[in-house]
Amino acid sequence: MEKLSLQKIKDLKKLQLKKYRDEHGLLYLEGETLISDLILEFPALIHTLVLTEDKVENFAHQDLPMLVGSEKDLEKLTQLRTPKKINAVVHYPTQKEFDPLQSALLLDQIQDPGNLGTIIRTADWFGINQIICAPQTTDYLNPKVIHASMASVFRVNVLYKDLHAIIAQNPEQTYGAFMDGKNFQTIPSEEIKFLVMGNEGHGISPEISKALSNRIGIPQKGHAESLNVAVATGILLQHMSKSNKD
Numbered sequence: 001m002e003k004l005s006l007q008k009i010k011d012l013k014k015l016q017l018k019k020y021r022d023e024h025g026l027l028y029l030e031g032e033t034l035i036s037d038l039i040l041e042f043p044a045l046i047h048t049l050v051l052t053e054d055k056v057e058n059f060a061h062q063d064l065p066m067l068v069g070s071e072k073d074l075e076k077l078t079q080l081r082t083p084k085k086i087n088a089v090v091h092y093p094t095q096k097e098f099d100p101l102q103s104a105l106l107l108d109q110i111q112d113p114g115n116l117g118t119i120i121r122t123a124d125w126f127g128i129n130q131i132i133c134a135p136q137t138t139d140y141l142n143p144k145v146i147h148a149s150m151a152s153v154f155r156v157n158v159l160y161k162d163l164h165a166i167i168a169q170n171p172e173q174t175y176g177a178f179m180d181g182k183n184f185q186t187i188p189s190e191e192i193k194f195l196v197m198g199n200e201g202h203g204i205s206p207e208i209s210k211a212l213s214n215r216i217g218i219p220q221k222g223h224a225e226s227l228n229v230a231v232a233t234g235i236l237l238q239h240m241s242k243s244n245k246d
Contacts, residue, residue: 001056001066001068002066002068003068003069004050004067004068004069004070004073004074008067009069009073009076009077012028012050012089013076015027015028016028016079016143018139018142025091025092026047026089026090026091026092027089027090027091027092027141027143028077028087028089028090029087029088029143029147030077030078030087030147031080031086031087032084032086034146034150035049035087037150037151038088038090038151038154039059039062039064041151041154042093042154043062043064045090045091045093046064046088046089046091047065047088047090047091048064048066048067048089049062049064049067049086049087050066050067050069050074050077051066051067051068051086052068052069052070052071052074052085053069053070055085055086058086071085079143080147092141093154095157095159096130098132098159098161099130100170103130103192103194104128104130104131104132104166104193104194104195105119105130105131105132105194105195105197105233105237106131106132106134106163106166106174106194106195106197107119107131107134107196107197108137108163108196108197108198108199108204108205108208109134109136109137109198109199109202110137110138110229111138111199112200113142113144113145113148114144114145114148114230115200115228115229115230116138116142116145116148116149117144117145117146117153118149118230119197119229119230120140120148120149120152120153121148121150121152122233122237123152124149124152124155124156125152126238126240126241127241128156128240129155129157130157130158130159131156131157131158131159132160132161132166133159133160133161134160134161134162134205135160135162137160140153140158163208164207164208164211166194167194167196167208167211167212170193171211171212171213172213172214173191173193174193174194174195174196174212174214175187175191175192175194175195175196175212175215175216176195176196176198176209176212176214176215176216177195177196177203177216177217177218177232177236178203178204178209178215178216179203179217179226180215180217181215181216181217182215182217183216183217183218183219184216184217184235184236184239185219185239187216187239189240189241189242189243190243192216192236192239192240195236195240196208196212197233197236198229199229200228200229216236218232
């Protein structure tokens, strides 16, 4: 157990920057639920716990390095509205190679961290184990993404690749979500192996759209202009999961 010094605080604050995170392969994550889940499921990824003194006893049985500070110390580190008393420095999740035999969710330039995190969590719920993001998609290791996804970021394999190659190799089994697409309920779930979801404001980009021969949509019954992309993804993943093909 070590005291959270001013120098340590400065070093930890640097992890808010992607450049520094990537350099060290470390994340600063906040909140008891998230950290407890990671300790339970991925203990080897915990680099250091960062706690207030009154929370040390909660983790006395864990053989983990600890940095202990005051609530004011942790306020200097938080990126949340309400500082948490239980936090941790965590190693990056392990990435695997893309498996073309498994179903996947393809994301074309999702920008909002909350949306991306919710999508990752939803994919995890429906058993989608890999997500392929176009390079312009927001960083899935942004702490805001991770907090929206909870521990799902560490369960789902998230990769950044050119989507064209995947679509080109699997054109018949790849479906893109469009406002004017064919009612998804009329498509047998086992036919959808790869699902493409587009940007919040512009949908699937014209370049990717040209590569897609299968267009599906969610029938509109009310008067809303559109569905949130994370909500739409959940509806379509639920349909995909009916086949249980993986």
